[in-house]
Amino acid sequence: MTGSAPNPARDRDAAAWGELLAASYREIGDRAMRDLPIYNGALGVEAVGFRPFNGTMVGIMVTPWFMNVVMPASAMRETSGATVRIRFPAGDIEFTLGEVGQMGRVASCSLFSPMFEFADMAAARATAEAALAELMLPDDSEEAVRRRAPATSQIDRRNFLRGSLTERRG
Structure with a gap:
């Protein structure tokens, strides 16, 4: 759960x-x-980074055919439709509901499919860990605000006349 004390049993x-x-x-x-x-x-x-989150749990599932953010659907109040929106620190995410074998209903949000851009598990795992960290980064955190800030550069006459501020085409 976000903002709460660590609980080894829940983890x-x-x-x-x-x-x-x-x-x-x-x-x-x-x-x-x-x-x-x-x-x-x-x-x-x-299974990468599964942790407690708002009364349920969340993590990222990496397989040879997809990478999804996954949660059990059983803890969600409104699961009668095909999708559900979940609020995360980074913002609202839409999940698709489905059945997975004996696990029952799960909510999943696709990150990658297929998985051919990953050469090995180390790359896939690192991507999953980074995606989960971003998902849990509060939208109004200093880091998130800094990343959204537009890059500004000084426009001076010399750079403008040299063409260094114009789009380069190859």
């Missing part, structure tokens, strides 16, 4: 749920995905 529960979900995706991968053209054989299935 373990979230990590355990992520691992159970990863096991379900491993089974799906072995049974149904391995021979499809969207399967990146250089990658495996891994």
Whole structure:
């Protein structure tokens, strides 16, 4: 949960749920995905950064065919439709609801699919960790505000006349 004291039991529960979900995706991968053209054989299935969040849990699932932000749908109040919007520190994110094997209903938001831009699990894991950090970065935090600020440069006559401020075309 954001802004609350660490709770090792809740952290373990979230990590355990992520691992159970990863096991379900491993089974799906072995049974149904391995021979499809969207399967990146250089990658495996891994639950990245699962943690408690607002009474439920969230993390990123990396598979050879997708990378999604994932949450259990069972803790959500309104899950009768195909999608649900969840408020994160970084802003509102729309999730698609679906069934995953014996895990039941999950809410997922696609980050990448297919996964061919990742050469190995280290690259996929680093991307997942960075995406989760961004998702948990409050929209009004100093870091988020700094990143949104437009880059400003001094426009002086010399640079303008030299053409260094104009678009370069190749």
